[in-house]
Amino acid sequence: SSELTQPPSVSVSPGQTARITCSGDVLPKRYAYWYQQKPGQAPVLVIYKDNERPPGIPERISGSSSGTTVTLTISGVQAEDEADYYCQSAGDSGVYWVFGGGTKLTVL
């Protein structure tokens, strides 16, 4: 299957750690990527190849992988982290892309 499943929402208090999961059968075979999207804005890449951070992304944002699940972890959550987060990977063929349904992170 080329589907990626994310929880619709995650809520945390400021300073706490947020963990957003993404599950899919393709994930042991393909890298996962994470994007952050704030209202009215284009998505921004925050993690590539499971756990690599692009320049300019704070160190408190990290990624990990275990079997069919990848996890985006945001430590010391701040109000500015409130956004929708999407995971993405390639399909079984490695050519076609698939996105998770997105997770809305709410900072209480």
Place this chain on the structure above:
Amino acid sequence: QVQLVESGGGVVLPGRSLRLSCAASRFTFSNFGMHWVRQAPGKGLEWVAGISHDGNKTYYRDSLKGRFSISRDNSKNTLFLQMSALRTEDTAVYYCGVGGDYLAYWGQGARVTVSS
């Protein structure tokens, strides 16, 4: 900093066609694969199509094959998405992005509304 600017969006009747453009600058366009991703109102991201750096290989979401066509003009640093037989469910913001396996950079999007 990489710049991607989409244009060509608007309101169109069902069954009509529309062509989106994505003007790229501040990077070597001909070296990179490109993609289109769309987002319907209030919904998540959906991959639409991709094209290799030289334009020789194109890839499409299965449900859009035959109606959408991706192309590029490396001499003009421009990516295109030709959309035909548009349906109300094609209403979305269409983003272009640069990358092979993922989108390192995204444009700000072009809004397409299919409505009678």
